Amino acid sequence: MLTLPAQSYAERRARLLKALPDGGALLLPTNTEHHRNGDVEFPFRPDSDFYYVTGFDEPGAWALLRKGDDAPGYTLFVRPKDREREIWTGIRSGVVGAIERFGADAAHPIEQLDKELGALLEGVHTLYFAFGRNPEAEARLHGLLATLRSGRKVKTGPTSLVDPTTLLADMRMHKSPAEVQLMRQAARITDEAHTAAIRDVRSGMHEYEIQALIEYTFRRRGAWGWAYPSIVAAGANGCILHHRAGTSMLRDGELMLVDAGAEVDGYAADVTRTCPVSGRFSSPQRDLYALVLRTQERACGMTAPGITLQGMHDAVLRDLTLGLIDLGLLKGGVDENLESKAYNRYYMHRTSHWLGMDVHDVGRYRMEDGPADSDNRRLAPGMVFTIEPGLYVAPDDEQAPAAFRGIGIRIEDDVLVTEDGYDNLTGGIPKTIEQIEGLRA
Ligand SMILES: [Mn+2]
Numbered sequence: 001m002l003t004l005p006a007q008s009y010a011e012r013r014a015r016l017l018k019a020l021p022d023g024g025a026l027l028l029p030t031n032t033e034h035h036r037n038g039d040v041e042f043p044f045r046p047d048s049d050f051y052y053v054t055g056f057d058e059p060g061a062w063a064l065l066r067k068g069d070d071a072p073g074y075t076l077f078v079r080p081k082d083r084e085r086e087i088w089t090g091i092r093s094g095v096v097g098a099i100e101r102f103g104a105d106a107a108h109p110i111e112q113l114d115k116e117l118g119a120l121l122e123g124v125h126t127l128y129f130a131f132g133r134n135p136e137a138e139a140r141l142h143g144l145l146a147t148l149r150s151g152r153k154v155k156t157g158p159t160s161l162v163d164p165t166t167l168l169a170d171m172r173m174h175k176s177p178a179e180v181q182l183m184r185q186a187a188r189i190t191d192e193a194h195t196a197a198i199r200d201v202r203s204g205m206h207e208y209e210i211q212a213l214i215e216y217t218f219r220r221r222g223a224w225g226w227a228y229p230s231i232v233a234a235g236a237n238g239c240i241l242h243h244r245a246g247t248s249m250l251r252d253g254e255l256m257l258v259d260a261g262a263e264v265d266g267y268a269a270d271v272t273r274t275c276p277v278s279g280r281f282s283s284p285q286r287d288l289y290a291l292v293l294r295t296q297e298r299a300c301g302m303t304a305p306g307i308t309l310q311g312m313h314d315a316v317l318r319d320l321t322l323g324l325i326d327l328g329l330l331k332g333g334v335d336e337n338l339e340s341k342a343y344n345r346y347y348m349h350r351t352s353h354w355l356g357m358d359v360h361d362v363g364r365y366r367m368e369d370g371p372a373d374s375d376n377r378r379l380a381p382g383m384v385f386t387i388e389p390g391l392y393v394a395p396d397d398e399q400a401p402a403a404f405r406g407i408g409i410r411i412e413d414d415v416l417v418t419e420d421g422y423d424n425l426t427g428g429i430p431k432t433i434e435q436i437e438g439l440r441a
Pocket of ligand 1: 270353386388412
């Protein structure tokens with residue numbers, strides 16, 4: 001079933017075809033199934049570009065968009081109907097479904113890819129195909145191109161290969177209203193999961209119990225599941241940026257850092273909240289938390305068309321550095337600390353990344369017309385990105401006052417750029433000290 005109205009995908013294909021030169025074609029493979037162990041496969045998830053263009057969610061398919069008058073514009077190669085296989089692994093759309101339900105002009109069984117694609121590519125001079133992303137598909141295409149050139153045909157097939165990544169990324173970066181609706185739904189489900197975690201955590205529980213609560217909420221509310229493996233970090237585990245939820249015990253007096261987001265119809269949420277296991281922040285936890293929070297809220301407030309992620313990151317570095325000096329974690333003046341990047345000891349990642357079908361979504365950060373080493377792309381309405389400052393004081397950091405050691409805090413929201421500012425899609429998830437403590441009061 002298509003997630004969005006068929007017209008949405010048709011419009012995307014029309015825009016892509018318009019961007020191709022005459023005699024050009026765009027070829028997109030989706031993912032295949034991957035063996036896990038025994039007779040078990042990893043859960044299948046379609047390739048984001050392929051899914052964006054086709055809405056087709058079965059493994060192993062290929063799509064061809066071809067610009068020219070002499071051939072079908074949109075061809076799908078799919079697993080054919082197979083009663084025996086379908087009893088075991090589920091109903092397939094087949095070539096008829098590919099045309100009737102997914103809007104292809106033509107469709108072929110995937111087994112005929114080499115033969116049919118070869119014929120379709122004969123008159124194509126420029127082929128758009130992503131390099132270095134899907135080695136299996138790339139090897140198959142290279143074999144096919146070699147066969148085309150070795151034949152005694154008048155037409156030799158494509159002579160230029162062009163990477164379509166930027167073309168597709170520039171489309172995917174600017175979310176349509178229908179896409180924003182899906183991202184809002186992912187945000188709502190993620191809100192429910194984080195709120196439940198903050199409310200229900202108790203001393204003596206394990207990280208995996210909170211993980212289960214979060215992922216249960218994602219699925220119960222109809223998400224595909226998580227958009228990325230859930231991070232649930234007890235105490236000092238919060239200082240490990242990508243700590244996977246494990247077997248550590250959550251204890252009174254420590255914080256719990258949860259970085260988890262739902263995936264709804266291929267669109268991700270990406271949210272971090274940090275809360276005290278006991279329901280009450282200790283004094284040093286409160287000091288660091290308040291610093292991260294006011295930094296994060298100020299960064300959110302900067303969001304508007306025309307600003308850059310570099311500008312926002314620089315403001316975050318300044319705010320955090322000032323606060324770290326105040327709290328005695330850094331010595332000296334703000335400018336010298338910024339110059340020496342002393343903040344790196346406690347804040348070692350970027351503030352933002354694009355968000356969409358991929359949790360670290362496609363789209364360039366640096367454009368030619370700006371400083372060489374900065375994320376100088378100007379924000380525009382429809383872009384979605386994260387704002388996620390944090391502070392992490394390693395448990396063995398002997399430079400830091402003892403009271404702060406082992407505290408890891410991150411606060412992350414998903415922000416949509418609008419015509420006149422921004423909409424914080426996840427801003428309703430409890431994050432002020434009053435809201436978090438209030439959930440337990
Ligand atoms: Mn993130």
